[in-house]
Amino acid sequence: MAPTQRHRWFTLPDSRERRRSQALRHLVLEMARSDFEERHPDARFGPVVALVAAYEEGRNIGAVLKAMPTLIGDLEVSALVVVDGGDDDTARIATDAGVFTCVLPVNLGQGAALRLGYELASEHGARFVVTLDADGQNDPTEMPTMLQPLLDGSADFVIASRRLGVDQTTDRFRRAGVQLYAWVLNAIVSQQLSDSSNGYRAFRTELLDDIGPHLTQDQYQTAEVVITAASRGWRITQQPTVWHPRASGASKKGGNLFFGMQYARVILTTWYRVGLGSRRRA
Numbered sequence: 001m002a003p004t005q006r007h008r009w010f011t012l013p014d015s016r017e018r019r020r021s022q023a024l025r026h027l028v029l030e031m032a033r034s035d036f037e038e039r040h041p042d043a044r045f046g047p048v049v050a051l052v053a054a055y056e057e058g059r060n061i062g063a064v065l066k067a068m069p070t071l072i073g074d075l076e077v078s079a080l081v082v083v084d085g086g087d088d089d090t091a092r093i094a095t096d097a098g099v100f101t102c103v104l105p106v107n108l109g110q111g112a113a114l115r116l117g118y119e120l121a122s123e124h125g126a127r128f129v130v131t132l133d134a135d136g137q138n139d140p141t142e143m144p145t146m147l148q149p150l151l152d153g154s155a156d157f158v159i160a161s162r163r164l165g166v167d168q169t170t171d172r173f174r175r176a177g178v179q180l181y182a183w184v185l186n187a188i189v190s191q192q193l194s195d196s197s198n199g200y201r202a203f204r205t206e207l208l209d210d211i212g213p214h215l216t217q218d219q220y221q222t223a224e225v226v227i228t229a230a231s232r233g234w235r236i237t238q239q240p241t242v243w244h245p246r247a248s249g250a251s252k253k254g255g256n257l258f259f260g261m262q263y264a265r266v267i268l269t270t271w272y273r274v275g276l277g278s279r280r281r282a
C-alpha cells in the first residue's frame with residue numbers, strides 16, 4: 001500500500017482541520033498584536049480603559065469616541081479600539097481620533113476582539129476595563145455610573161441594565177428575549193441581573209486575568225462572561241443606563257431568532273463547561 005494511502009486510513013481529517021484553524025487564528029492574533037506594538041511602541045494605559053470592539057462601524061465610531069470621557073474622578077481614561085477586520089474606514093477614524101487602536105487583519109468576532117482587548121489592557125497597566133459598543137447604543141458619558149461599584153469596592157463586575165434604566169428601542173421581541181435570558185441566566189448562576197446580555201460592562205482587571213483563559217466564544221460572548229465570572233466567585237452587580245437605538249446601520253448579529261438561538265447555545269455550552277449543572281445535581 002502506498003504511504004499516502006496508508007496515511008489516509010489513519011488520519012482524522014477534521015482534527016487536522018481544527019489544528020489548521022487554530023494555527024491561523026493564532027497567527028491573526030499575533031499580527032494584530034504586532035500591529036498594536038508598531039502603532040503604540042511604548043503604550044501605557046490610564047487606570048481606566050474604555051474598550052470598544054468595532055466591526056465595520058465607520059459611520060458610528062467617531063461619535064462614540066468623541067463622547068468618551070478622558071477623566072473619571074482623578075482616574076485617566078484611555079480608549080482602546082480593537083478593529084475586528086472589515087473593509088470600511090473604522091481603523092482610520094479611530095487612529096485619527098488619537099486613541100489606542102489595534103487592527104485584526106480578518107474578522108474574528110466580537111468575543112475574540114474583546115479578549116484581545118482584555119489582554120492588551122491588562123498588559124499595559126489598566127486597573128479597570130469598561131466595554132462598550134461602537135454603534136452608539138451605549139452612552140460613554142455613563143462610564144462613571146458603570147465604574148462606581150468598582151471604585152467603592154462593592155463589586156468586581158458591573159453590567160449595565162436597560163431594564164433598570166431606559167430602553168429607547170422599540171423591538172418588543174428583543175425586549176422579551178432580554179427578559180427571558182436574564183431569567184434563565186439568573187436561575188443558573190444565582191444572580192439578580194435584569195439585563196445580562198448588555199455589552200456595556202465594567203470589570204476589575206484581576207477578574208479579566210482570571211476568567212480570560214476560560215473564555216472561548218468568538219462572537220456571542222456576553223452570557224459566557226457572566227457564567228464564568230459567577231462560577232469563579234466574582235461579585236457581579238448592575239447599574240441603570242440608557243439603551244439607545246443603533247446610530248446607523250444594522251445589527252450584525254443576525255435576526256432575533258438566530259441571535260436568540262446563539263444566546264441559548266452559549267448559555268448551555270458554558271453552563272456545561274463550568275460544571276455548575278453537575279454540582280447542583282450532586
Ligand SMILES: Nc1nc2c(ncn2[C@@H]2O[C@H](COP(=O)(O)OP(=O)(O)OP(=O)(O)O)[C@@H](O)[C@H]2O)c(=O)[nH]1
Nearest residue numbers: 053054055057084108109110133134135251252253
Ligand atoms: N456583530 C458583530 N459585532 C462585532 C463583531 N466584531 C466586533 N463587533 C462589535 O460588537 C458590537 C455589538 O455588535 P452589534 O452587531 O451591534 O450587536 P449587539 O449590539 O449585541 O446587538 P443589537 O442589539 O442587535 O445591536 C459593535 O460595536 C460591533 O461593531 C463581529 O464580528 N460581529
Ligand SMILES: [Mg+2]
Nearest residue numbers: 133135137246
Ligand atoms: Mg448593537
